[in-house]
Amino acid sequence: MYSSQWQGFTTDPNLMVIPIDDHLVHRGDGVFDVMRCINGKIYQMEQHLQRLERSAKAISLDFPPEHENIRELIRHLILTVGEKQCIIRVVLSRGPGSFSTNPFDCPSSQMYVNIIRFNSLPEEYYTNGVTLVTAHIPIKKSFFATIKSCNYLPNVLIKMEAVKSNAQYAVALDEDGFLAEGSIENIAVLTADGVLRFPGFERTLSGITANRVFQLADKLVKEGIIKDVMFANISPAEAYEAKEMFLTGTSLNILPVVSYDGKPIGQGSPGPVYSELSKLLWEDMTRNRDLLTEIV
Amino acid sequence: MYSSQWQGFTTDPNLMVIPIDDHLVHRGDGVFDVMRCINGKIYQMEQHLQRLERSAKAISLDFPPEHENIRELIRHLILTVGEKQCIIRVVLSRGPGSFSTNPFDCPSSQMYVNIIRFNSLPEEYYTNGVTLVTAHIPIKKSFFATIKSCNYLPNVLIKMEAVKSNAQYAVALDEDGFLAEGSIENIAVLTADGVLRFPGFERTLSGITANRVFQLADKLVKEGIIKDVMFANISPAEAYEAKEMFLTGTSLNILPVVSYDGKPIGQGSPGPVYSELSKLLWEDMTRNRDLLTEIV
Numbered sequence: 001m002y003s004s005q006w007q008g009f010t011t012d013p014n015l016m017v018i019p020i021d022d023h024l025v026h027r028g029d030g031v032f033d034v035m036r037c038i039n040g041k042i043y044q045m046e047q048h049l050q051r052l053e054r055s056a057k058a059i060s061l062d063f064p065p066e067h068e069n070i071r072e073l074i075r076h077l078i079l080t081v082g083e084k085q086c087i088i089r090v091v092l093s094r095g096p097g098s099f100s101t102n103p104f105d106c107p108s109s110q111m112y113v114n115i116i117r118f119n120s121l122p123e124e125y126y127t128n129g130v131t132l133v134t135a136h137i138p139i140k141k142s143f144f145a146t147i148k149s150c151n152y153l154p155n156v157l158i159k160m161e162a163v164k165s166n167a168q169y170a171v172a173l174d175e176d177g178f179l180a181e182g183s184i185e186n187i188a189v190l191t192a193d194g195v196l197r198f199p200g201f202e203r204t205l206s207g208i209t210a211n212r213v214f215q216l217a218d219k220l221v222k223e224g225i226i227k228d229v230m231f232a233n234i235s236p237a238e239a240y241e242a243k244e245m246f247l248t249g250t251s252l253n254i255l256p257v258v259s260y261d262g263k264p265i266g267q268g269s270p271g272p273v274y275s276e277l278s279k280l281l282w283e284d285m286t287r288n289r290d291l292l293t294e295i296v
Numbered sequence: 297m298y299s300s301q302w303q304g305f306t307t308d309p310n311l312m313v314i315p316i317d318d319h320l321v322h323r324g325d326g327v328f329d330v331m332r333c334i335n336g337k338i339y340q341m342e343q344h345l346q347r348l349e350r351s352a353k354a355i356s357l358d359f360p361p362e363h364e365n366i367r368e369l370i371r372h373l374i375l376t377v378g379e380k381q382c383i384i385r386v387v388l389s390r391g392p393g394s395f396s397t398n399p400f401d402c403p404s405s406q407m408y409v410n411i412i413r414f415n416s417l418p419e420e421y422y423t424n425g426v427t428l429v430t431a432h433i434p435i436k437k438s439f440f441a442t443i444k445s446c447n448y449l450p451n452v453l454i455k456m457e458a459v460k461s462n463a464q465y466a467v468a469l470d471e472d473g474f475l476a477e478g479s480i481e482n483i484a485v486l487t488a489d490g491v492l493r494f495p496g497f498e499r500t501l502s503g504i505t506a507n508r509v510f511q512l513a514d515k516l517v518k519e520g521i522i523k524d525v526m527f528a529n530i531s532p533a534e535a536y537e538a539k540e541m542f543l544t545g546t547s548l549n550i551l552p553v554v555s556y557d558g559k560p561i562g563q564g565s566p567g568p569v570y571s572e573l574s575k576l577l578w579e580d581m582t583r584n585r586d587l588l589t590e591i592v
Contacts, residue, residue, distance in 0.1 A: 001316065016315060016316045016317065017313035017314060017315055017316060018313060018314055018315075018316050018321055019312060019313055019314075020297065020312045020313060020314050020408060020410060021312065021410075023452070024321060025314055025320060025321055025446070026328065026385075026387070026446060026448070027446065027448035027449065027451070027452050028324030028446050028447045028448055028449050029448070029449060029452045032322065059449065059452070059453065060456060087395070089322075089395060091322070094452075099383075099385060099410065099412055100455075100480070101448055101451045101452050101454075101455045101479045101480055102452075102455045102456075102459065102479075103452055103455065103456055104456075104459055112316060114316060114317075114395065116395055137439075138437045138438075138439050138440070140437075141434045141436075141437065142434075143433070143434050144434070144449065144450065149449050150321070150322060150323065150324050150449075151324050151447035151448075151449045151450075152322070152323035152324055152325070152397055152447075153323065153324050153325060153355065153440065153445050153446075153447045154440065154447075155323070155397045156319070156323050156325045156355070156390075156397050156398075156399055157355065158397075159396075159397045159398045159399065160356060160398075160399055160400075163398065163400055183397045183398075184396075184397055
């Protein structure tokens with residue numbers, strides 16, 4: 001972990017702490033982003049750092065001076081830990097100050113970076129598919145949903161609903177009843193007429209992986225494997241009739257949904273488009289030099 | 297500070313920390329409450345602890361075992377610090393676990409209690425009144441607004457708007473455009489026809505002080521000083537025409553608003569009902585044995 005509080009690195013878990021009066025702790029006043037290092041290379045690092053900057057700007061959070069060296073910091077951390085397969089979590093916080101809500105009580109923002117060993121999901125999630133249910137938790141308002149802030153209680157409760165429903169994942173609906181997003185996953189649907197649809201990012205967090213899958217899917221359109229790819233509203237009723245459904249995310253890549261609200265999706269097993277998208281994404285994650293930053 | 301992590305107390309600010317993987321830190325997955333100790337007695341302690349329990353239950357947060365001894369813990373902390381005028385902050389968190397959103401990754405919830413020296417607001421806030429503006433930040437959805445969780449980013453941005461507008465306070469509107477709540481303040485209005493109105497608590501946090509002022513105002517109704525006291529929607533237009541406006545809260549008690557969105561409220565100075573309510577509340581805070589828990 002790196003903490004700007006001490007301007008230093010530590011590998012001792014007991015020192016991986018944050019002051020209780022950092023407004024991140026008592027108000028959730030901070031933003032974060034998470035990226036993945038695969039075989040010593042970080043995938044879409046610039047895209048994640050750009051989103052982090054957008055999130056910070058949306059809440060008028062100034063960058064701490066350390067932010068200028070964020071790339072070297074991450075590199076140094078990963079080299080110190082020596083983990084070629086890891087998750088990098090960067091948090092920008094308002095910093096310690098008072099216990100009030102007033103951000104101007106904090107003399108300077110802070111940065112905390114954690115390197116976490118990458119634990120892959122169980123292999124059967126990818127081979128057999130996963131189950132999904134609709135969550136009843138109200139989604140965040142658009143303004144907040146589009147910021148990757150540390151106000152993730154709705155997301156926590158979405159995950160809780162999944163676990164309590166004995167499903168692996170849950171998806172929340174937006175205010176008009178359309179599919180919005182999972183706890184930390186974006187969703188996509190291959191509709192009955194062969195169109196790959198993603199909910200628009202006006203009301204949900206703009207997923208880095210989702211965006212990339214959207215771009216990659218263009219190849220499948222050209223090859224005639226799918227009819228089209230677009231951002232469009234998806235109702236649960238349409239999703240029940242879908243040929244395939246997918247979850248995407250930084251740590252899970254792309255997952256096939258085989259059951260939604262207890263109804264089988266398609267044949268109830270991962271479909272051919274999942275197989276194609278999964279291949280395309282993995283190739284991109286491991287071979288696309290433009291999107292890979294070499295660390296180790 | 298008391299931390300259930302170490303089952304101990306510390307007065308060293310450097311040790312007032314929380315593990316970075318406590319889900320409170322990275323997800324805001326926790327609830328809190330704040331109470332005030334006046335002259336060695338805590339005002340409405342039971343009401344605050346009950347609200348803390350309600351908040352925890354709303355997000356299915358189990359109490360850590362330390363919660364059973366919370367009253368003794370608070371007493372011990374205050375006696376250790378020796379501060380007769382202080383603020384007590386109790387936080388219940390999901391606890392350390394993974395860096396995920398999954399609350400079931402956390403083996404046990406945690407409790408953190410901070411004692412903070414009470415700093416009164418500037419005296420002129422009470423004698424001259426304060427300025428208020430309407431915030432443009434969307435208020436939290438009702439489900440979340442009624443829980444005192446650590447997802448306070450909307451509240452932070454409300455405060456930021458106040459500061460940026462050169463006002464002392466800001467109030468957010470609910471989805472129907474009625475006055476909702478301030479950053480950490482409840483609002484009340486004495487309408488042109490002499491009725492004291494509080495926004496209902498279905499969409500905002502149920503204010504302990506607001507509730508008590510509501511009860512105390514009954515005396516003013518009986519004395520004919522005000523016509524009635526009720527929970528009812530208040531539009532900004534009605535507020536602009538108000539005779540008096542008030543903010544209430546645990547640390548601020550009751551404050552007179554003398555300007556709202558640049559328009560003078562009443563005579564532009566604290567009114568007679570403010571003066572009455574302020575006296576009633578202070579008497580209650582210092583003399584009502586039923587609501588005071590003696591510590592020192």
